[in-house]
Amino acid sequence: MKPKTDRKRQDKLSRRLLDWYRLNHRDLPWRQTKNPYTVWMSEIILQQTRVAQGTSYYLNFSQTYETVQDFATAPLDDILKMWQGLGYYSRARNMHKCAGHIVEKLEGEFPNTYDQLIKLTGIGKYTAGAIASICFDQAVPAIDGNAFRVYSRVFGIYEDITLSSTFKTFFELGSQIIPHDQPGDFNQAVMELGATICLPKNPQCNSCPLEAMCYAREKKEQTSLPVKTKKIKVKSRYLDYILLHQEGQVLVKQREKGDIWQGLFDFLLIESDMHSKSSIFELVEQNDWGTPSVLYSSAEYKHLLTHQKLHLYFHVLDIPKREDFKLICQNNKLKSLHISDLVNLAVPKPIEKFLEAELPNVLNFQSLKP
DNA sequence: AAGTCGGGGGT
DNA sequence: ACCCCAGACTT
Numbered sequence: 063m064k065p066k067t068d069r070k071r072q073d074k075l076s077r078r079l080l081d082w083y084r085l086n087h088r089d090l091p092w093r094q095t096k097n098p099y100t101v102w103m104s105e106i107i108l109q110q111t112r113v114a115q116g117t118s119y120y121l122n123f124s125q126t127y128e129t130v131q132d133f134a135t136a137p138l139d140d141i142l143k144m145w146q147g148l149g150y151y152s153r154a155r156n157m158h159k160c161a162g163h164i165v166e167k168l169e170g171e172f173p174n175t176y177d178q179l180i181k182l183t184g185i186g187k188y189t190a191g192a193i194a195s196i197c198f199d200q201a202v203p204a205i206d207g208n209a210f211r212v213y214s215r216v217f218g219i220y221e222d223i224t225l226s227s228t229f230k231t232f233f234e235l236g237s238q239i240i241p242h243d244q245p246g247d248f249n250q251a252v253m254e255l256g257a258t259i260c261l262p263k264n265p266q267c268n269s270c271p272l273e274a275m276c277y278a279r280e281k282k283e284q285t286s287l288p289v290k291t292k293k294i295k296v297k298s299r300y301l302d303y304i305l306l307h308q309e310g311q312v313l314v315k316q317r318e319k320g321d322i323w324q325g326l327f328d329f330l331l332i333e334s335d336m337h338s339k340s341s342i343f344e345l346v347e348q349n350d351w352g353t354p355s356v357l358y359s360s361a362e363y364k365h366l367l368t369h370q371k372l373h374l375y376f377h378v379l380d381i382p383k384r385e386d387f388k389l390i391c392q393n394n395k396l397k398s399l400h401i402s403d404l405v406n407l408a409v410p411k412p413i414e415k416f417l418e419a420e421l422p423n424v425l426n427f428q429s430l431k432p
Numbered sequence: 433a434a435g436t437c438g439g440g441g442g443t
Numbered sequence: 444a445c446c447c448c449a450g451a452c453t454t
Contacts, residue, residue, distance in 0.1 A: 206448090
């Protein structure tokens with residue numbers, strides 16, 4: 063079925079939506095300005111991230127790095143540390159690369175059109191539309207998860223939103239209905255409606271400004287829309303972390319590309335399909351580390367990712383011989399670090415939990431938190 | 433077109 | 444359990 067998009071209906075829809083937005087929108091910090099740098103920052107932080115989770119990160123980043131030059135100049139490891147706990151760390155790496163490009167190649171000037179914005183690292187179809195409409199009043203839609211839900215329900219679109227071909231349908235529909243005088247407010251109104259009224263489950267239709275002109279409301283099809291087919295498979299991984307310790311120093315390793323947590327720090331790692339303590343002893347024997355005393359073995363830490371169920375164990379070993387410590391570093395791409403400096407490294411969430419909850423007790427030092 | 437990449441909260 | 448979140452990038 064074809065969505066009704068005649069001019070009168072479009073005008074009524076956008077007018078109701080904008081009126082509702084004016085009265086009901088949340089007072090969020092990134093809405094105070096049209097500065098493309100801070101809007102960009104908020105949009106990246108909010109990718110696949112709820113406002114409630116992202117807001118404190120936005121405030122911290124925008125106050126610490128006030129300009130794109132500040133951001134580009136900062137060490138990536140500092141950015142990653144501040145990003146710690148937010149997830150999808152490629153966002154931070156891409157932002158840093160993007161900021162460098164803007165400063166180095168574009169004289170610090172943010173691009174001001176959809177076509178230019180989408181060329182930047184980390185800026186895709188949604189974010190390009192959001193920045194172009196909010197900051198530069200370009201009449202392009204910003205199709206995110208909210209927009210998929212709101213549009214599909216209001217217009218009765220049953221195309222599978224996980225298919226890339228479907229994006230085109232929604233983008234063209236958005237292009238037709240977006241008012242050219244307030245494109246940024248319109249896009250934000252759609253998202254605000256999706257986030258507060260047109261919810262995935264139990265939508266608050268009786269409070270919706272579009273109630274009288276919504277296909278899903280009329281046909282009682284709210285639970286059927288949007289159509290989404292893909293299902294994800296979750297793998298289990300067993301991670302045995304070996305914390306090698308000697309006189310207040312521990313060995314850490316920065317994670318490389320090709321796996322989760324790229325750029326974050328962890329420890330010597332044994333991975334297998336199952337948790338096996340024996341492999342740890344084999345590791346010790348193979349490496350001639352003297353006879354390390356096992357100070358501690360933690361209970362299991364379970365950690366859920368989108369595609370993976372992680373089972374982590376932490377084993378703290380005290381290495382007796384002094385020379386071996388440096389040799390172990392070289393052989394395993396490890397770095398020696400004093401325990402008091404661990405707090406400065408970006409670490410994955412479950413490691414953060416272990417470091418805060420258990421390591422101070424094991425090694426008998428004060429909490430890592432200031 | 434499908435897979436990968438985090439962490440959290442709601443139901 | 445399952446779903447979704449102001450998605451983008453790689454294969």
